[in-house]
Amino acid sequence: MSTNGAKPKLAMYWAASCGGCEIATLNIGEHLLTVDQVFDLAFFPCIADFKVSDLEAYADGSIDLCLFNGAIRSAENEHMAHLLRRKAKILVAFGSCAYEGCIPALANLTSRQAILRTVYLENPSPDNPAGVLPQTITKVPEGELTLPAFYHTVKALDQVVDVDYYVPGCPPESEQIWAVLQTVVAALSEGAPLPPKGSIVGAGQAAVCDECPLARHEKRIPRFYRPYEIVPKPGLCLLEQGLVCLGPATLSGCGALCPQVGMGCRGCYGPLPGVVDQGARMLTALASVIDVSGKPGDDEEALARRVEEAVSTLVDPAGTFYYFSMAHSLLRRARVQDDGQGERHDATDHH
Amino acid sequence: MKYGYYPGCSLERNAIAYHESAMAVAPLLGIEFTELEDWNCCGATEYISLHALPAYALVGRNLALAAQQQLNRMVAPCSACFINLAKTDKYMADDPRLARLVNEALAAGGLHYKPGSVRVRHLFQVIVEDVGFEAVAARVVKPLYNLRVAPYYGCLIVRPTLQPPFDDPEYPTSLDRLLRVLGAKVVDFPVKTHCCGGHMTQISEATALELIRRLLKNAVDYQADMIVTLCPMCQLNLDGYQEEVNKHFGTDYRLPVLYFTQLMGLAFGLPPGVLGFGREFVDPTPALAKIGAEPPAPDKKERPSKEALPMPAMPRQDGGEP
């Protein structure tokens, strides 16, 4: 696959992300040497000084593998996505942000204006009496200053460009990363077959529970608790104790790290393949086992009230269920008013 | 136990005996009252006959004041007041439209009432539910042995059954049980929840007198020494109009009618002076004189004949199983 014996080229780029993916990548330890032997680092701004111009200089398709992490939150992110797509043979949505929006996409619960206002006007720190907000183009005596446009809706990588593979996780587990790299290496060097396009790589087959050592039974949840409210009994499924855990709706591959330390799974590996809307899956699963029922002849309003009481103990469903998958969810964002009053609506508002 | 107290117009004067005896026994039961500041009349059954909304607004003011004065647990000794207050609260909750209109009216007086924020109960209900028969029993020092009493509930304390009904609307037994706890002999009194005539004494006296007669007759038929009431209107009609009944029907009833709080006071060993005695039309002293120091011999059940068929089992009225 790689032409004229020259080493295949590897690129890794961060869009709207925290850098955790890079750290996880570097965490593969001594394997880094192998990576170095196998690949030419074509573009990796996080660890060496590459310029966009360098990248633009490459022939299209000349980069063999691009690990793209971070969500698409600005025009620059999107621009880079398109650029790297052109240059790379294999474009991988690397990590939860690029794959499904992750934490940055929680911004979709509010509006761009609300965010800008909060950051530049309402924060205690900024000193901005004039109330200046960032503009794409600002005229100054010296000429025009430009900034990339700040999007209203954060998107996943595959919502702006065509993506070959997905590596889930926030961040992806290092050994999984190494495994992925090995497949690619195998493919590039020995021409071993690559998984079908669009596959999720670097993850398990079933849900997190599959790897979770906690004991599970039939579930009946009278009410939900927030982590600080109770101390979970050790060794027992957290859900059964009323602590929200997205494990059942989340693709395995992480080794169920969080539940094992008493923290419910937050769902960073995303839904199982083929599953539409991880949040909805978890919502329906939880609701199904809420322990409120009735008998014939019950007053229907009273019954509804009892159910409402029980479900309302689950605080902030949107933030809980779409912690990582907001951009990939069916609705993708919240509907907010034009004045940018994008505050998230407290679920307890409605009757 | 602290409660807001809504005396109602009657207890100010006509039923002052009820008021005094209630005030006398309350502390012995650990009950503490704070009278509702500047309360107004509940409208009885009259106001609602002419105007609906103003009637509910009238009561609404009392509820709003109670909420304002943080008296969220109210007690009304008068059955009519109790029903008007409780009913207004419930209807405002059941009928949002009514609630909105009443609050519009209250707003004119700078008040607002949120249905459900004040719970109003009858004094007797509070004693049954919150104090309990055991606590009452513990206070009895002079049991009312030998006294045969007819327990008269009247209509409005058990009807209409506003949530939650605290006793059966047709055949309640809690007053029977309380009086038994006081040591009295409670006679069966099938008309215990029948009407005393209410305001009919003012409108169609003949109608009222017949209703009163039915009650007196039945009490006498069951050899009651006196009738015990929970309501000023009942007391006034049965006591004050007894002479009228006798004239009208050529009967000769001499049946004292006392408030349950007065009997509690006696059984608790309080002096009659503090219990409002002496204001009755029919003098209770002969009846009270019957009270003996010794418990009467349990009236022996005559063994049913061998042909007799068994009766269906009934729940024991002291709340125990049959």
Next chain:
Amino acid sequence: MAVSHAARAAPTDFLAEVLAATPGGDPRLDRCIQCGTCGGSCPSAADMDHTPRQLFALIFAGMRDEVLRSNTFWYCVSCYFCTVRCPQEVHITDIMYALKRLAIREGLYRESGAAEAPAFAETYIDYVENYGRSFELGLATRHHLRHHPLGAIKKVAFGMELWRKGRIDLTPKRIKNMAQLSAILNKAKELEAADGRGGGA
């Protein structure tokens, strides 16, 4: 019996009017199955020209005048027996109140046998509206002086007896914030009038 057509409103209209005039949730009058539990339970049924059940049948038949002229509801002592016993959970007592209000609004009660009841109620609320409290002595005497000067003598004697036993005031009590109460009651009457639901609130 012969009822002039004029006297008969379209059945449903009058039923609807009565329902609307009865606050406190669905009065369920339209569920009545004419079983007579109300008429059987009523302590003053003997004095009524129609039993409650008959009155309801008349309402369904749209015989508005005949209903509002009836003395039935004026003899209602609001003991709620009918209400708790009604197998259809009809709010009978409340409907009786509603009919009283409609009858007064239409001025039809005077023809009913019980012309005094509303008068008594008027006297009563007079005191409530002026003092915020009721006032037995004034109530009894004024009412009776007005309506049976002769009977009043007897009443006065009764009043004296009450007074002797310290069970009656000679002067009415007035609540402190009478202004507030008046404001509330006036507003309420205003709303009720505007609403035109026969005081249905």
Next chain:
Amino acid sequence: MSTTPLSPKPRARIGVYVCHCGSNIAGVVDVKEVARWAGRELADEGVVIARDYQFMCSNLGQELIEADIKEQGLTRVVVAACSPHLHEATFRNACQRAGLNPYLCEMVSIREQVSWVHTDREQATAKAKALIAGGVERVAWHEPLEPVIVPINPTTLVVGGGIAGIQAALEIADSGYPVILVEREPSIGGHMAQFDKTFPTLDCAACILTPKMVAVGSHPLITLLTYSEVERVDGYVGSFQVTIRKKARYVNTETCTGCGLCIEKCPVRVVDEVFEAGLGYRKAIYRPFPQAVPKYPVIDTEHCTYFQRGKCKACQIFCPTQPKSIQFEQQDERIQVEVGNIILATGYDLFDCRRIPQYGYGRLANVYTSLEFERLCNAAGPTGGEVVLRDGVTKPKTVGIIHCVGSRDRNYNNYCSVICCMQSLKFAHLVKERTGAEVYNFYIDMRTPFKDYDEFYQKVLAEGVHFVRGRVAEVTDAARHPGEEGKIIIQVEDTLIGRQRRIPVDMVILSAALEPRRDAQEVAHKFGIACSTNGWFIEKHPKLDPVATMTEGIFIAGCAQGPKDIPATVAQGAAAAARVIGRIHQTRLALEPIRASVIAERCSGCRICNNLCPFHAISFREDLGVTEINPALCQGCGTCVAACPAGAITGTQFSNEQVFAQIEGLLMLDFSGKPVRRLEPLAAAAEPAFP
């Protein structure tokens, strides 16, 4: 290490058939336009042919479809016509005849949901198109299905030994199949055995019932388990495993001859609350009634002196058999039986009249319930058939009979108990006949339908019984006038004269309501069926399937399904039996293949779904750590499919793909029928100018 994405939409050759239904549909919907549109606009969605036809359900219509399937090689069929509840079977069969799997056919209701409920031709046509688009999108995802076949065990379990259960058991056994009849009480017979006469013919209940009871007791194919209760039910239609608890009788039925000496010698007298309805006594060791089947007595340990105080043993001492048949050491036993079908005939309970205090029952000695009165005038009853007051001697001179006690009353039971009117007429006749007393019947409405019932009413009228139309307000002993002293006064509005009346009587009979068994809810849950809001077992269809239930293999008969008289009860017993016999004849049963199933490799064993199935179809395999669904138990509701957080459960015929596709189809056209511009907002947009 890698997992592959969603499968793409399958290619299909779809035929669309739009029915005129005469003018029923064509009158409002432009049927021809709809067909044209489908053929043209849905071609990309796989539609290869679209036709309209006068009556699709006619033979010609069906043949049209069959021909197209064969000639055009259709792989899917969409029929836009009436409700699938009418003709789904019809068109599925048509497909099958043409060699297409019947489940590859989808019906779209454009009559019940369009032409019959809408008036605007344009809007109706637009909606019809949209519904068809939904059907087309959906059907592409349909899969060929085969019905689930289960074998039928020929043995039947009948629960309840009243007349309904007896009838059902005999019908089945007589047609040559084994029956296990379980009865809670020591003897079969049920309520009917307590009655004296039966309306309208007044033949004696015992005379007509006893032969049937004996037949049950002696039938070679009927296993009779009295004094027993069903504890749990496992399995599914065709092969249920039922656990039955046989309560200890303390009598060895092998050796007992039923001579009754033990009963005679027993020193303890107990009020018989069950058979004598509290009006008579029995011993601590007893047989409910002389003709009881089986004849063996039981010991009531709660009252037996030996069980309470450890001495007496009179029954054992006097028992003439060798070895003694009284066995104090006997224990309850659990038995397991295998059955193919179950009939529930658990009957009713009598309304507790103490709940209506104003009728005085329990307080006023001479107020009786209907069941008490049945015993009172039963020749085998406590008074040997003498109608007397509680004192056991005085004959009543006036008797009041009150209808609708606890029925037709929202405070208690908001339904008519069906039998009370006729029963009260029967009582009136019997009182007259036995005592010559004056009899008053107080009724709201006189309900005497069915054969010879109204004639009976006429007869009783002719006997001079008084009828007062009015629901009794109260029954009291509070006399108002001398004439009322010492009497029971019935206060009522005589609605025909519009007056309140007080009628003094000596005896009152309350025609009490029939109520669901106190444990009906619990029993229903045990057998996986449902109760109505009133608490009666729910039938599969109120008119067309009154003895079947939603749970395959469970049938209901008699008053357990709702109040009814003896003829109706017997008819239902027979009907349920007929349904069961039909099943047994088939030997195998084909179940709708609408079923859920678990994709094992996707299941993480989170166990969310484990307690969601009321039919116990879902079980957890501890060994494999995954959940399984038993296809024979699954009823196809799809609740678990919708609940699975991992999307590891799929439901045939209602898969996510199918519903998604249908949603997309339905939304292809806007309200006015114009195609909605499919905006693909998140497809890779043109590279933006940077910045």
Next chain:
Amino acid sequence: MGESDRFEPLIIGFTCNWCSYRAADLAGVSRMKYPPNVRLIRLMCSGRLDPVFVLKALAGGADGVLITGCHPGECHYLEQNYKALRRYHLLRMLLTQLGVEPERVKLVWASAAEGGRFAEEVGRMVEDVRRLGRLNWPAVAADGTEPGDGQTPNAGHVHEAEPVVAAEAHQEEVTP
């Protein structure tokens, strides 16, 4: 606003095979009339109602979703409609957070005998949703960029004025 140009909402309805679908049939057989804005999908049971169906319908352009099933206690699968009820309430919480007025998603119990109720409820819901106006989620999800804020990159569909979000709009009027 005249009949012609008034907003006609599009509502996806889910019915259970045993009660509410038969109620719809009954409405038809009895020739009851209701507005043609609702397009029905038949499920076996309201327990099959996967919240994702609702999201899918809204995301796909529906202005509202009507969920119907047997009355509590009358489910033909015994108790599955209780699950539907629980999911419905949790889903409403979620939708409120996402700015979808709760009125747009409605749960209605209708027995096979309640054709009239079914027709009424459909009529009522169509009116309610018409009042709330168009949802047009594809546009919301596509971009949702507010106009006139000085930065509209690859300006997609103009974001139409949104109604006030239900949470504030529908305060219980009676008791502040």
